[in-house]
Amino acid sequence: MLRPSPAPAPALRSVLAALGSPSAVREARTPALRTAQGPLSPELPLPVHVLASAEHTGARPGQRPAPPAGPLPSHTRLTGWRFLVRDGERAIAAADTMLTPDGWAFSHFFEGPYVLATERALMRAEALATPYQPRLLSVPELYMLTLWLHADTAADGASTEPGAADLLVPLAPAPPGIAADRPYRMADLLPVIRTRRTPPPLLGSAATATA
Structure with a gap:
């Protein structure tokens, strides 16, 4: 079942x-x-979060970011709220909002x-026995969008901390594999996402040097 966070x-x-x-x-x-x-x-309404790119995690160009201290990274940021626009019983479009100096x-x-x-992923998530707070998590480098089912249903939709019990549902079209x-x-x-979006180490860097 879903317990969405109210949009601003x-x-x-x-x-x-x-x-x-x-x-x-x-x-x-x-x-x-x-x-x-x-x-x-x-x-x-769904809060749209973006998974931060490698340059925002402290990694140098050509260097893989260090593994997070815990099982999950917290490098996400809220970029907007998305509404599905319905015509009768079906969603035909979406509307995005953004935060400006004057507000949303x-x-x-x-x-x-x-x-x-x-819409399809939300309907399936609604049938789950465990309650979740629905969000969207975008991975721009992979042209990937997922439905983020956050286990802490009392959390503010703008909070960016993933949880160990959270689920991700890749939306079609998803990256190959x-x-x-x-x-x-x-x-x-x-971890799969991090591996795919991180460029290989530069030739001659310490990461590729051999003894």
Whole structure:
């Protein structure tokens, strides 16, 4: 079952204002929004977190970051809130918001495979016996997006600390070799992600030197 964290009220208001603006909908690169017949509603708000790249973990170019002290790294940051935009019973697009100096503001609409994949993953997670707080975790270097099921359902959605009981569900399309639409223990999938997104050591570096 899912226990989502409430989105900031200004973020929701900014999306409602954008949906109520004919020019914003008309100018969006989302044909589904422009041709929708019924009223559009933003639902299922999810905090979007990004897994920090290697340069933000203290590693030098060509050097693999040091293993974290604990089983899970905490190098994540909140970048926005995403709302699924429904036309009747189905999600046809998504709306992203971002934090500005003046607070939360509408960013853009988009559509594509991640919209349906997110909705599908949320429906499956809702059927789980264990309660989770749904989030999104993005890995830009791998063009990868996952549904992050956070076990601490009382946590603020903006908190960035992963937990040992958390799950990650890669959304389709997932990188080659990583199965989409199935839950992984975060402690199992994060090492795979770290290995794939870290460039190999530079030739001649200490990491490649031999005795």
